[in-house]
Amino acid sequence: MLDLSKRKFKEDFKRMLTELYAMDIEQSSPAEQYAALGNLVRSYSSKDWSETNQRYLEKEKKQAYYFSMEFLLGRMLKSNLLNLGILNTVRAGLKDLGLNLEAIEQVEPDPGLGNGGLGRLAACFIDSIATCRLAGHGNGIRFKYGLFKQKFVNGYQVELPENWLQNGNVWERRRLNMAVTVSFYGHVWMEKTKSGYLIPHYEHDQRVLAVPYDTPIIGYENDTVNTLRLWSAEVPPQSEGTDYRAYMQQRKEIESISEVLYPDDSNYDGRLLRLKQEYFFVSAGVQSILRHYRKMGLSMNHLAEKVAVHINDTHPALCVPELMRLLLDVEKLDWDHAWNITVNVMSYTNHTIMSEALEKWPVDMISHLLPRIYQIIQEIDRRYVLKASTLFDKEMVGRTRIIEGGHVKMAHLAIIGSHSINGVAKLHTAILKEKVLHDFYFIYPSRFNNKTNGITQRRWLMLSNEPLSKLICDKIGDDWEKTPTELKMLKAFRNDAKTLSQLHDIKRINKERFAEFVLQKMGIVISPDALFDVQIKRLHAYKRQLLNLLNIIRMYLILKDHPETDLYPRVFIFGAKAAPSYTYAKEIIKLINTVAGLVNQDQAINGKIKIVFVENYGVSLAEKIIPAADVSEQISLASKEASGTSNMKLMLNGAVTLATLDGANVEIRERVGPENIVIFGLTAKDVYQYYQDGSYHAANYYDNDPVLHRVLNTLIDGTIPGAETEGRHVFDSLVKYGDEFFVLRDFQAYVEAQNKIDRLYRDQLKWQRMALINIAGAGVFSSDYTVRQYATDIWDL
Numbered sequence: 032m033l034d035l036s037k038r039k040f041k042e043d044f045k046r047m048l049t050e051l052y053a054m055d056i057e058q059s060s061p062a063e064q065y066a067a068l069g070n071l072v073r074s075y076s077s078k079d080w081s082e083t084n085q086r087y088l089e090k091e092k093k094q095a096y097y098f099s100m101e102f103l104l105g106r107m108l109k110s111n112l113l114n115l116g117i118l119n120t121v122r123a124g125l126k127d128l129g130l131n132l133e134a135i136e137q138v139e140p141d142p143g144l145g146n147g148g149l150g151r152l153a154a155c156f157i158d159s160i161a162t163c164r165l166a167g168h169g170n171g172i173r174f175k176y177g178l179f180k181q182k183f184v185n186g187y188q189v190e191l192p193e194n195w196l197q198n199g200n201v202w203e204r205r206r207l208n209m210a211v212t213v214s215f216y217g218h219v220w221m222e223k224t225k226s227g228y229l230i231p232h233y234e235h236d237q238r239v240l241a242v243p244y245d246t247p248i249i250g251y252e253n254d255t256v257n258t259l260r261l262w263s264a265e266v267p268p269q270s271e272g273t274d275y276r277a278y279m280q281q282r283k284e285i286e287s288i289s290e291v292l293y294p295d296d297s298n299y300d301g302r303l304l305r306l307k308q309e310y311f312f313v314s315a316g317v318q319s320i321l322r323h324y325r326k327m328g329l330s331m332n333h334l335a336e337k338v339a340v341h342i343n344d345t346h347p348a349l350c351v352p353e354l355m356r357l358l359l360d361v362e363k364l365d366w367d368h369a370w371n372i373t374v375n376v377m378s379y380t381n382h383t384i385m386s387e388a389l390e391k392w393p394v395d396m397i398s399h400l401l402p403r404i405y406q407i408i409q410e411i412d413r414r415y416v417l418k419a420s421t422l423f424d425k426e427m428v429g430r431t432r433i434i435e436g437g438h439v440k441m442a443h444l445a446i447i448g449s450h451s452i453n454g455v456a457k458l459h460t461a462i463l464k465e466k467v468l469h470d471f472y473f474i475y476p477s478r479f480n481n482k483t484n485g486i487t488q489r490r491w492l493m494l495s496n497e498p499l500s501k502l503i504c505d506k507i508g509d510d511w512e513k514t515p516t517e518l519k520m521l522k523a524f525r526n527d528a529k530t531l532s533q534l535h536d537i538k539r540i541n542k543e544r545f546a547e548f549v550l551q552k553m554g555i556v557i558s559p560d561a562l563f564d565v566q567i568k569r570l571h572a573y574k575r576q577l578l579n580l581l582n583i584i585r586m587y588l589i590l591k592d593h594p595e596t597d598l599y600p601r602v603f604i605f606g607a608k609a610a611p612s613y614t615y616a617k618e619i620i621k622l623i624n625t626v627a628g629l630v631n632q633d634q635a636i637n638g639k640i641k642i643v644f645v646e647n648y649g650v651s652l653a654e655k656i657i658p659a660a661d662v663s664e665q666i667s668l669a670s671k672e673a674s675g676t677s678n679m680k681l682m683l684n685g686a687v688t689l690a691t692l693d694g695a696n697v698e699i700r701e702r703v704g705p706e707n708i709v710i711f712g713l714t715a716k717d718v719y720q721y722y723q724d725g726s727y728h729a730a731n732y733y734d735n736d737p738v739l740h741r742v743l744n745t746l747i748d749g750t751i752p753g754a755e756t757e758g759r760h761v762f763d764s765l766v767k768y769g770d771e772f773f774v775l776r777d778f779q780a781y782v783e784a785q786n787k788i789d790r791l792y793r794d795q796l797k798w799q800r801m802a803l804i805n806i807a808g809a810g811v812f813s814s815d816y817t818v819r820q821y822a823t824d825i826w827d828l
């Protein structure tokens with residue numbers, strides 16, 4: 032922990048401003064103040080950073096590398112100040128200088144190098160790994176443009192480029208001396224040497240320079256600083272002698288590799304680029320790991336004792352053949368030996384059971400782009416089939432092999448090439464074992480394990496909800512900050528009227544703050560007295576924002592018919608981006624915005640319902656919304672949400688969960704007890720039963736439930752002006768085309784659950800007790816515990 036006095040900080044800060052900009056405070060803008068502060072934090076952490084690396088090398092510590100296509104970091108300034116233990120000193124020092132930390136913080140762009148849960152998990156993990164003093168680092172891509180910036184135009188999502196690096200990035204350091212070369216295309220032929228080795232010769236391949244940008248990941252109040260290494264694609268220096276136009280063309284092609292997260296995958300070139308991205312950061316990462324390993328002077332035989340590589344979802348699954356390539360072609364190991372090492376080094380997390388998300392690459396594409404890697408995949412597959420055929424029937428082998436039907440199945444590659452395969456919540460892991468990966472569970476039972484996701488209490492409580500953090504410290508001290516399960520001590524206050532009313536007051540302050548933000552940004556007036564009902568997550572049919580919307584329409588119709596109806600006033604808050612090519616999700620965004628336009632304007636309902644759909648949902652917005660939430664909507668179709676993590680963030684901030692028994696909601700219920708959560712709807716078992724019977728007939732629910740009938744009709748009968756086009760599509764998807772995610776089936780149960788919320792919220796004493804029990808039970812969902820389990824059970828650190 033850094034020892035820094037306020038006086039020293041103020042001197043350092045003024046000096047840094049002068050050094051960087053030749054300015055004093057009065058002349059400087061927030062952007063310059065931010066840069067000065069960022070540079071200062073950088074310098075404060077640099078000694079620990081180099082010492083941490085030195086320590087790992089000297090002690091020959093085993094290190095884990097978390098390979099992830101996404102790291103959804105959020106802003107780093109306050110998080111770094113907190114972890115260095117100087118947040119309060121710096122805030123007070125700035126105040127003395129007439130500056131405001133929160134205003135300066137606004138200058139920092141929110142790096143959107145991820146879509147949602149998966150990328151945010153990676154960010155929570157690297158923070159927790161450093162905090163737990165574990166030797167683990169992130170490895171990914173330095174995308175020049177993050178996930179698109181979302182705007183609403185006439186209610187439609189419009190995607191704009193997110194140029195987050197425009198004004199530079201104080202946290203990263205470019206390390207050109209650690210660049211490596213990654214090779215694509217061309218031909219490979221194998222030369223057999225006299226001693227019997229096969230040496231690959233690459234011809235006409237395209238070489239790309241992978242340049243690492245390292246960001247320090249600072250542990251909380253300890254001296255550990257790990258590294259997030261993000262790779263950028265550049266033209267190798269030797270190609271500068273080529274023809275100017277050819278050079279520019281080549282440069283454009285190469286730089287596109289690290290340009291955008293998730294290129295448009297609706298065409299061949301976009302998909303090819305995505306595969307390039309995957310191999311690019313995998314090859315660069317694995318090469319740099321081996322380079323570091325060689326520094327220790329150990330033989331490759333001991334690699335698995337010193338290195339763990341984690342494959343976060345299938346995107347980095349090429350780690351398996353890439354490590355094989357390096358062990359075979361460069362280190363000259365024989366196949367069996369190399370394979371044994373590879374399997375012991377690799378581990379894989381499955382994040383979804385949605386079949387469209389299980390990656391497959393056409394053989395033509397992969398063999399053209401990565402000829403040597405494809406040879407190795409073929410050999411892995413051949414050997415797998417050979418061995419499996421002696422043990423299992425043909426169908427089983429066909430279902431589990433890697434290359435099948437002209438495609439390479441990335442999940443199969445990851446599973447066959449890893450010693451550990453984990454799901455991300457108990458229910459999800461059970462479904463993997465019993466259904467989705469049942470064959471593999473039969474083949475490799477001991478490889479399967481569960482690691483329920485987690486979140487860092489530092490970002491999601493200590494930083495984003497300081498009033499609540501302070502109250503908790505006043506009640507139970509600060510042990511929970513490092514041992515989050517200590518939050519359970521709060522339960523002692525469950526019947527303490529004063530504590531419960533303090534909880535109420537804090538929630539009220541946070542709601543006022545958010546209401547002010549909504550007024551400023553959107554011009555919508557919302558009352559902090561209303562119940563704030565929050566659904567924030569990617570827009571996807573399985574997450575069922577539509578179910579939420581149908582209930583809102585139902586409530587609206589009640590108020591139109593009978594304005595005096597005693598519904599507790601609600602503000603429905605949405606935040607969600609839809610994938611640019613996902614038409615159905617975009618239609619739902621448009622529908623929610625259209626209904627919002629109607630409901631928010633309608634004087635007849637007396638402001639009893641408001642709908643706030645915030646634009647451009649991301650980490651920084653989540654930090655504003657979550658402390659103000661009363662209700663946490665986790666209403667995915669049971670079996671479809673692998674874990675969820677917004678459910679954990681929201682409970683930690685005292686929201687009551689309204690949920691299906693899906694993902695980690697099941698474990699949240701175990702923690703808080705059924706009386707402190709509102710559960711409704713089909714279970715995963717019910718859903719699989721329906722699949723088996725084929726007995727779900729959505730249209731029956733439309734025909735037989737008069738309330739639902741009327742609600743659905745509003746989508747197509749002009750009740751909601753401007754909803755006709757999207758309304759018709761959505762109506763048809765539900766009533767005509769089978770309602771894939773059982774929205775109509777769960778509608779009535781959801782309505783009853785919402786009515787229950789309405790009743791519960793009226794008794795504030797009881798409600799705040801539920802909130803308190805939720806906060807008290809959230810400790811186990813700290814990612815500090817999750818990464819410790821990874822470290823012990825999987826990585827063996």
Ligand SMILES: *Cc1c(COP(=O)(O)O)cnc(C)c1O
Pocket residue numbers: 146147148149151567568569648649650653674675676677678680
């Ligand atoms: C936590 C988080 C998510 C994940 O939300 P789920 O509801 O678990 O899908 C997505 N996006 C952001 C910005 C987050 O912070």
